[in-house]
Amino acid sequence: MKKNGILNKDLSEAIAAIGHGQIMMIVDAGFPIPENAKRIDLAIARDFPDNVTVLKYILGDFIYERCIVAEEQKLYNPRLFGKITEIIDRCPVETIPHSEIIENYPDKVKVFVRTGSFEPWGNIILYSGIDAPVWFQKEGVITPDYYKERASYKEKTSEID
Numbered sequence: 325m326k327k328n329g330i331l332n333k334d335l336s337e338a339i340a341a342i343g344h345g346q347i348m349m350i351v352d353a354g355f356p357i358p359e360n361a362k363r364i365d366l367a368i369a370r371d372f373p374d375n376v377t378v379l380k381y382i383l384g385d386f387i388y389e390r391c392i393v394a395e396e397q398k399l400y401n402p403r404l405f406g407k408i409t410e411i412i413d414r415c416p417v418e419t420i421p422h423s424e425i426i427e428n429y430p431d432k433v434k435v436f437v438r439t440g441s442f443e444p445w446g447n448i449i450l451y452s453g454i455d456a457p458v459w460f461q462k463e464g465v466i467t468p469d470y471y472k473e474r475a476s477y478k479e480k481t482s483e484i485d
Contacts, residue, residue: 389453397445
């Protein structure tokens, strides 16, 4: 039996299988996930588990290079936006209109992680990355300018509440 971290078999396998540049999306209970999409349904009850808790656990195992949320989250749910920007430390949290997320992302996402969140504009898009400090530390490898910031990233030790 696994000791800690993500115990959900499907979620653990999905994190291991996702490649650089592919998309994982943590969605609220109401997000319209396409029928043929890979779905990991963690929803048990209203707000259980919530999207922030799920995000924290996923980030314990997942290397990302981009994070996107709805513009409306920043404008109309600043408490949630603040929590997410506090957790996301590898890159700035980007925003796009919610309508763009609904229209353009469902067919691009490799895996959807459905939470029990009843949170306005609570969906979180994560682009998989590489562990740049590891990839660019080998002798003789030159880090291109566009990777310098990512290559100097220091993993933070975080506790999950």
